[in-house]
Amino acid sequence: MKQNQGSINWFPGHMQKATRLMKEQIKIIDIIIQIVDSRSIINSSNDELINEIAPNKIVIKIALKGDLSDVFNNDKDIIHGSIKNESFRKTVLHRIDTIAKTKIDSMLKKGIVKPKIYLMVLGLPNVGKSSFINFIAKKSQLITSDRPGVTKKNTWLKINDQIQMMDTPGILFKKIKDVETGFILTLIKCVKWDVTPKYEVIKFAYNFYVENYLSEFKNHFNTEIIDDFQEFLNEYCLNKKMLLNKDEYDIEKSLEKLYKEFCSGNICKINYEK
Ligand SMILES: Nc1nc2c(ncn2[C@@H]2O[C@H](COP(=O)(O)OP(=O)(O)O)[C@@H](O)[C@H]2O)c(=O)[nH]1
Numbered sequence: 001m002k003q004n005q006g007s008i009n010w011f012p013g014h015m016q017k018a019t020r021l022m023k024e025q026i027k028i029i030d031i032i033i034q035i036v037d038s039r040s041i042i043n044s045s046n047d048e049l050i051n052e053i054a055p056n057k058i059v060i061k062i063a064l065k066g067d068l069s070d071v072f073n074n075d076k077d078i079i080h081g082s083i084k085n086e087s088f089r090k091t092v093l094h095r096i097d098t099i100a101k102t103k104i105d106s107m108l109k110k111g112i113v114k115p116k117i118y119l120m121v122l123g124l125p126n127v128g129k130s131s132f133i134n135f136i137a138k139k140s141q142l143i144t145s146d147r148p149g150v151t152k153k154n155t156w157l158k159i160n161d162q163i164q165m166m167d168t169p170g171i172l173f174k175k176i177k178d179v180e181t182g183f184i185l186t187l188i189k190c191v192k193w194d195v196t197p198k199y200e201v202i203k204f205a206y207n208f209y210v211e212n213y214l215s216e217f218k219n220h221f222n223t224e225i226i227d228d229f230q231e232f233l234n235e236y237c238l239n240k241k242m243l244l245n246k247d248e249y250d251i252e253k254s255l256e257k258l259y260k261e262f263c264s265g266n267i268c269k270i271n272y273e274k
C-alpha cells in the first residue's frame with residue numbers, strides 16, 4: 001500500500017461514531033465476543049478497540065472462517081470454528097455458560113427469576129459478526145454480506161431465554177501497523193478492494209502463495225511461472241483471453257479476477273501468519 005498509504009482513511013467518521021455508541025452501551029454488557037479471521041488472527045484482532053471501550057470486560061475470542069484456514073489450533077483461549085460446522089454452536093454456548101455461571105447463580109440467589117446475560121459481538125469489518133450471531137441464534141435475521149460495511153448500527157438478537165447478543169458495525173484500527181497488514185486485510189476482505197493499490201495487493205498474494213503454498217498454487221493456475229509476477233500476469237491474461245487489443249493485456253481485469261481467486265478459498269486453505 002506504499003503509494004496509497006497516506007490517502008487511505010482507516011478509521012472514517014462512521015467508525016468513530018460506532019465506537020462511541022458501543023462505549024455508551026458497554027455498561028450493560030457482561031461478556032464481549034471478539035470475532036477475528038482464522039486466516040490471519042493477529043492482523044484481524046482489534047485489541048485497541050477493546051482497550052478503548054471495555055478494558056475490564058471478559059472477552060471470548062473466536063477465530064471464524066476456520067473452513068478457509070490451515071491454522072494449527074494451539075491457543076486454548078481462542079475458539080476456532082466456522083458457521084459451516086454445526087458442532088461449533090455447542091462449543092460457543094458451552095463457553096458462554098461456563099463464564100456466565102457465577103453471575104447467573106448470584107442473580108438467582110437475589111431472587112431474579114429469569115436472569116439474562118448480555119453479550120456484545122465486535123470485530124473488524126466483514127469478519128463474520130452478523131453471520132456468527134445468526135448461526136448461534138439459528139436465525140437469518142441479521143443482514144450479512146460478502147463485503148465490508150453492511151452492518152450500520154447496533155442490533156440486539158435473542159439467542160435463547162437467557163442470552164442476548166448485540167451485533168455491531170465493523171471497526172478498523174486507527175492506524176494500520178504496516179503495508180503488509182493492509183494487503184492481508186484486503187485479501188481477507190476486511191478492507192475494501194476499491195481503496196487499495198490493486199497491483200501491489202495481488203503481487204503480494206502471488207509471492208505469498210508461491211513461497212508458502214507452491215504446489216497448490218501451481219495446480220490451481222496450471223502454471224510454472226513462479227519467479228516473476230509480471231510474467232505470470234501476462235500469461236494469465238493470455239490464457240483467459242483478457243486483452244485490450246492484439247498486443248495489450250487487460251491488467252485491470254486480470255487483477256480483479258485474481259483478487260476473487262485469492263479470496264475464494266478455492267486454491268487451498270491458508271494462514272497468512274505462517
Ligand atoms: N467460509 C466462511 N464464510 C463465512 C463464515 N462466517 C461468515 N462468513 C462469510 O463472511 C462474509 C461476511 O459476513 P458478515 O456476517 O456480513 O460479516 P460482518 O461484517 O462481520 O457482520 C459473508 O459472506 C459470510 O457468509 C465462516 O465461518 N466461513
Ligand SMILES: [Mg+2]
Pocket residue numbers: 129130131143144150151168169
Ligand atoms: Mg455485520
